[in-house]
Amino acid sequence: MKSVKRLDTVSADVIRPLSQAEAKTALAALKDxxxxxASVAQMLKxxxxxxxFLVAAFSLSPYLRDTASVSPSFLAQAIGEPVEPALSxxxxxxxxxxRPVDGKIPSEGEVMTVLRSAKRAFSFILALADLARIFSAKETTCWLSEFAQASVASAVDHLLLATHESGKLKLVDPEEPSRGSGLIVLGMGKLGGRELNYSSDIDIVVFFDPEVGILADPLDPSEIYGRMxxxxxxxxxxxxxDGYVFRTDLRLRPDPGSTPLAVSMDAALIYYEGRGQNWERAAxxxxxxxxxxxxxxxxxxxxxxxxxxxKYLDYAAIADIHSIKRQIHVHKGHGAIAVKGHDVKLGRGGIREIEFFAQTQQLIAGGRMPALRTRETEVALGALAEAKWIKPEIATALTEAYWFLRDVEHRIQMVHDEQTHRLPDSNAxxxxxxxxxxxxxVAAFSARLESTLKTVERRYSRLFEQEEGLSGGEGNLVFTGQKDDPDTLKTLAELGYERPADMSRMIRTWHSGRYRAxxxxxxxxxxxEMMPALLKAFGxxxxxxxxxxxxxxxxxxxPAGIQLFSLIGKNPPLLSLIVTIMxxxxxxxxxxxxKPHVFDGMLDPGLMSExxxxxxxxxxxxxxxxxxxHYEDRLDRLRIxxxxxxxxxxxxxxTAAISGDDAGRAFTHLADLxxxxxxxxxxxxxxTAHGTYPGGRVAVMGMGKLGSFELTAGSDVDLILLYDYDSEAFESLGPKPLDAQRYFTRLTQRLIxxxxxxxxxxVVFEVDLRLRPSGNKGPVASRIIAFGKYQREEAWTWEHMALTRARIVCGDxxxxxxxxxxxxxxxxxxxxxxKITTDVAEMRALIAEEKPPRDIWDFKLIPGGLIDxxxxxxxxxxxxPTRAGSKDLLVDTYGLSTAQALKALGEDLPERADLDTCLEALRLFTELSQIIRLCVDGPFDAKDAPTGLVERICRAGDCPDLLTLEGEVKRLSGEVRGVFERVMKR
Incomplete structure (x- = not known):
């Protein structure tokens, strides 16, 4: 026959008063x-x-003493009834x-009052039974969990019934509101494992099945359930x-930062299948x-x-779970094992290490061993031993440690009903x-506690001895969970990152699956797999x-990442190239x-060799x-x-696979095409719209850097559109005929x-038409006859200078x-x-006045720079034509770059060394300009430039550092300026 558990059967020496003074205070409270x-008075008599026992209990727990003083009936019930029926x-x-009373649904306030009153009485009676050793720690946690479940279920039923009454949903059976509702409330953590402590938060996640059809407006489930x-x-x-019932936490739901409080079942399953993390699996x-x-x-x-x-053995989960433990240590400041101030839950050798020990093994082997899929920590340890996954003595030692530490935890919380797991700092x-x-x-307690904590820490540490191999040779690199892993932050700092916490938070976003890739x-x-190599390379x-x-x-x-990640993992040079770019x-x-599609071309193995x-x-x-x-598709493809x-x-x-000069020529070939x-x-x-024009011909002339094969990555293109036609034709031959000027003007505008x-x-290119005859005042397209007449009779010196770099790009x-x-x-x-000498000198002076160089790195505008x-x-x-002999009159610079033109005309420079000076400066300034225009938008700021860019331009200038390169730029620009001045004096 089962014995009836009552407080009046308590052992005389189960606990003792804190002190005589505290005992007197407790006895006075009991007398009041x-x-x-009457039953309390009789007991005292x-x-x-x-x-x-009660004097000792009230001396040790101010919370119990104050509760009894405020609610004397609680104590009367505790000593007057068997404990288990009272709790039930x-x-x-x-x-x-x-539940409705006399057909009336209770208000939310009334439900809250009932739950709080019951909770206070329940916690009081259970705590006394716990202190009296009527219940073990395991039984205490079960009782607390049962009450929490009853409270949550009652509140959910109330909310479902109230929403039913408001007409926003229709229940299957108002007598059993939850049945068939499709509203799922899962208890997580200690609530799910029936292991709650006195001051636990309760972790719940809520899902709903929109297919059950109980909502009046099926298009608005998130709002309705979220409000609930x-x-x-x-x-x-x-x-x-009346106090509170339980602090309630819903942050274990999928992606809590961006999802409603209640998540649809389908959305949750999609999330866990595609983005679920190891820490969520553990939960x-x-x-x-x-x-x-x-x-x-x-x-x-x-x-x-x-x-x-x-289904497979999942060792990779170990590093993730252990990282959560390390996060706890750093977040809470837990150091070595101690007694004073030690956190018995989160500290070293504490409750959490035992839980993690069991959960990691369950994650590793639970797919192949269904017997390991159990919620309770003690049962899980036993199942692991039964499956020979751990030794029976380990399971026994950890189980004993677990319940002892849970007992300690309960006593800590029983003092003032506080949500704490930390032991006091004082001996008293x-x-x-x-x-x-x-x-x-205290000495006896301390000895037992230290022995228990060391046992747990030793077993837990051995579990993670292989952690380094799981985390990468560079140190620990774990990016799961919701907080930073402290060892990972240390590793990131050692790799060269100045803000490891920011970097870790960003990388956790990658691992959470929030990006499509x-x-x-x-x-x-x-x-x-590639993370250690990636972070080392960037570091x-x-x-x-x-x-x-x-x-x-x-x-x-x-748009997707698996192909790229696979390629990077197998192709270290590709990773190096990405790092170089970034x-x-x-x-x-x-x-x-x-435009991530541009990256596709980098996957071509012949990229650097061609x-x-x-x-x-x-x-x-x-x-x-x-x-x-069609036309729009063709233009889109041109842009791509x-x-x-x-x-x-x-x-x-x-990457220096080609030179700046090569790049200029390649950019120009691309532009031509x-x-x-x-x-x-x-x-x-x-x-198609206007027909052909009789005798119509069109050609596009490239000017400036387009004409001289010297475009850069950011260049616009200077164009002149030339045309001609049969003078006897008055309009085009099409459904919507146009006269010649409108026809070729429209063609030019469409081209632009x-x-x-x-x-x-x-865009394909930004287009500049200012070099056409008469500049912005002239027509956008020029007939060839007018172009010739203008160049012969009206053009300014600067326009003839521009003509020296003119080149037909395409057309008839x-x-x-x-x-x-x-x-x-x-x-x-x-x-x-x-006249030409005067005009050129004045033009250069005007440019210097209106567009002074920003600094020495403005290679175009500095005195002695590219313009010079x-x-x-x-x-x-x-x-x-005036300086050369008759044979040299035939010198043709059409389609030549500036360097090629200088070589063809260099004999006319004042001094023999001038050509070498100009070519050396041109090579350096072109190389640096090409690289800088490629790498940054806007001017080069030496103080704020990316380090990689600084290293690249120093390498291009064959200089050890930026200061030396600056000196070389100043030297060459000064020499070029001297050449320019000598040329202008001749």
Whole structure:
């Protein structure tokens, strides 16, 4: 026959008073209670073990003494009834708080009052039974968990019934509100494992099944259920005059920062299948339906089983779980094992280490051993021993330690009903805990506690001896959970990151699957594998944080990641290339972040070995355009191709696979091909709408850097559109005929739009037409006859200077030849040297006045910079007909770069060394300009430039540091300025 557990059967020496003074205070409180409760007065009169126990208990726990003083009936009930029926009746009272009385549904306030009153009485009676050793720690946690479940279930039933009455949903059975409701409330952590302590928060997650069809408005479930959950939290945790029931936490739901308080079942399953983390798997080991639709809750957990318990042995989960433990140590400041001030839950050797010990083994082997899928820690340890996964003596030692530490935890919380797990710092207060546990003194308690903590720490530490191999040779690198792993922060700092916490938080975002590139499990696994190499590589760049932030922007924009991560893992040079971009070239990094498709070309194994010649680019453009279906599609493809190839030319330049001069030529070949393709597309559109123009011919002339094959990554293009037609024709031959001027003007405007109008894929080029005859005042297109007449009779010196770099880019060959003949004729005309010299010198002075250089790094505008060198070459070309012999009059600089033109005309320089000076400066300034324009938008700021960029330009200038390079720029620019001045004096 089962014995009836009563407080009046308590042993006389189970606990002892804290002190005689405290005992007197406790006895006085009991006598006051006896004045209103006869059973208490009778107990005091009779004396005995119960009286001694209560005096000791009230001396040790001010909380129990004050509760009894405020609510004397609680003590009367505790000593007057068997303990278990009393506790069960209070659980029933809480569970029934929602039920209508005389057909009237209780108000929310009435439910709150009932739950709080029952909780206070329940906690009081249970604490006395616990101190009296009527219950073990295990039984105490079960009772607390049962009451919590009853409270949550009652509150949920109340909310469902109230919402039913408001007409927002229709219950299957108002007598059983939760049945068939599809509302799932899972108890997590200690609530799920039936292991609550006196002051526990309760962790719950709430899901709903929209398919059950109980909502009046099925389109608004999140709002309805979310409002219910906010009310649930208020019912359970708001403090009123009657206290509170339980602090309630819903942060274990999927992605709590961006999801409602109640999540649809389908959304949750999709999240856990695609983005669920190891720490969430660990949390679901203890998950248990505690309220709402219990059948639906059981079914939901069955669906989650493959997520929690994987079919294969999952050793990778160990590092994740251990990282959570390390996070706790740092967050809470737990150091070595001690007694004073030690946290018995989160500190070393504490309760959490025992729980984690069991959970890691369950995650590793639970997929293949269903017997390990148990919620309770003690049962889990026993199952692990039964499965021979751990030794039986380990299970026994950890189980004993677990319940002893749980007892200590309960006593700590029993003193003042506080949510704490930390032992007192003073001997006087430690004595209170020791006596509550039945120890004779603090020394005996301390010895037992230290022995227990060391046992747990030793077993736990051995479990993670292989952790280094799981975390990467560079140190610990774990990025799961909701807080930073302290060892990982240390590793990041050692790798070179200045803000390891920020970097860790960002990387955890990758692992949480919030980016498209990391949403699949496979992608995250590949990312985890490459993480040590990735972080080491970025750490070696001098501004590692900035580089990694740029990589984050790139990752955020990627549509998918598994292919990239796999390639990086197998191809270290590709990782090195990515790091180079992120560390050196913010402009390129921004491009691949906004247009990740440009990165596809980097996957070409021949990228670095093939020089982007005109033929190379032409073949790829033809292939890329071959599938275009219509005009807009063709223009979109042009933009995509332009962005990708500019990027790839830039990559070659950045890695020194090609020189700055090579890059200028490649950018120009690309521009030629793109302009040609755009002109072809535009002509087709114009001819469809307006027909062909009789005798019509069109050619595009490139000016400036486009004409001299010296474009940079950020250059716009200077164009002049030339045309001609049959003078006897008055309009085009089409459905909507146009006269010649309107026809070719419209064609020019369409070409400009095709190249420079911003579209979803960006622009092909920015177009500048200011070098056309008469500049902005002239027509956008020039007839060849007018162009020739203008250049012969009206053009200014600066326009003839521009003509020295003019080149036909595309269009009708015969018209191009006519334009070339005009250029040759104009440049062969004997010039007025004095006028040209004066004009060139004045022009340079005007530029210096209106556009002074920003600093020494403004290679274009500094005295002796690129403009001076270009002016020297153009000046020599304009005066060549007067200075050269008859044979040299045939010198043709058409289509030559500035360097080639200087070599052709260099004999006319004042001194023999001048040509070498100009060519050396031109090579350096071109190289540096190309790299800087590629890497940054806007001016180069030496103080704020990415370290990788500084290193790259120093390497390009063959200088050890920026100061030396600056000195070299100053030396060469000074020498070039001297050449310019000597040329202008001749």
């Amino acid at each position: 209670i006896g004045k209103s409760e 009779e004396g005995g073990a119960l009286k001694d 009746s209070l659980i029933d009272k809480a569970r029934s708080a929602w 959950m906010r009310r649930l939290i208020r019912i359970l945790q708001d403090r009123t005059a 679901y080991i203890k998950a248990r339906p505690v309220a709402g639709d219990m059948a639906a809750g059981d079914n939901f957990l069955k669906l989650l089983t493959p997520f929690v318990f994987r 207060e430690l004595k209170r805990i020791a006596f509550m546990l039945g120890f004779a003194d 990391t949403q699949s499990v496979e992608a995250r696994e590949r990312l985890t 070696e760049s001098r501004r590692a944080d900035e580089a990694l932030l740029r990589f984050d922007s790139f990752l955020k924009a990627l 560390a050196s070239a913010p402009r390129l990094a921004d491009i691949i972040a906004s 020089v982007p010649t005109r033929d190379y680019l032409s073949k790829r453009l033809d292939t890329f355009l071959s599938g275009s279906r 191709f332009a962005a990708e190839q500019r990027f790839l030319i830039g990559i070659r330049l950045l 793109l302009i040609d393709a755009a002109l072809t597309a535009v002509k087709g559109e114009i001819e 739009a095709a190249l420079s109008a911003p579209m979803a894929e960006g 060959e015969s018209l191009g030849n006519e334009a070339k003949a005009i250029i040759s004729e104009v440049l062969a005309t004997k010039p007025d040297v004095k 060198i270009e002016f020297i070459a153009q000046y020599l070309r304009l005066i060549a």
